[in-house]
Every structure is written in C-alpha cells, then in structure tokens.
Amino acid sequence: MGSDRLALITTDPAVLSGQAVIAGTRVPVSVALDCLAAGMSPDEIVAEYPTLTLEGVQAAAAYGALLAREELVPLGPE
Incomplete structure (x- = not known):
C-alpha cells in the first residue's frame, strides 16, 4: 500500500x-x-x-487498514 x-x-x-470520500x-x-x-x-x-474506480475501492480498503492500525477499538461481547 x-x-x-x-x-x-x-x-x-x-x-x-x-467525511472521508473517494476522490472525484x-x-x-x-x-x-x-x-x-x-x-x-x-x-x-x-x-x-x-x-468509483477499482483503484478508488482499493484506496478505501487501504485507508481502512491504516485506521485499523492507528486506533484500537475494544470489541467485547455484545
């Protein structure tokens, strides 16, 4: 990435x-x-x-992965 x-x-x-959007x-x-x-x-x-383009969808996934590495959100039992 x-x-x-x-x-x-x-x-x-x-x-x-x-909100974060896909450019364009x-x-x-x-x-x-x-x-x-x-x-x-x-x-x-x-x-x-x-x-959207395929590159835009890939960029969204990359952005989500970046956020997942940066911020820990507790996911306890419901």
Whole structure:
C-alpha cells in the first residue's frame, strides 16, 4: 500500500460534512468498506457506484487498514 493510493482519499468540509470520500466522487470511504464487509467484490461495488474506480475501492480498503492500525477499538461481547 503506497501513499499514492491514499491520495485517492479526500476530505472537504463542504462535501458530506467532511467525511472521508473517494476522490472525484461523493462516495464515502465507509460505504465502500461496508460493501466489502458485506461480501461484495470490488467489481460489484464499481457497478453499484459508477463514479468509483477499482483503484478508488482499493484506496478505501487501504485507508481502512491504516485506521485499523492507528486506533484500537475494544470489541467485547455484545
């Protein structure tokens, strides 16, 4: 994962209240990650959200991986 992939992730207070989005789209990173978590393939995600590219979906996954390394969230029993 290079920083070039992460360059595809942007934030702008004027776009979706500053949520991290995939550059050139209004698709939040969280939507791409939710789709991946639900078992959708990157190709299926791009088909569902035509403004996305495969590189954008990969960038979202890279961003999610970066956040997972940076912040520990306790996942105790429900």
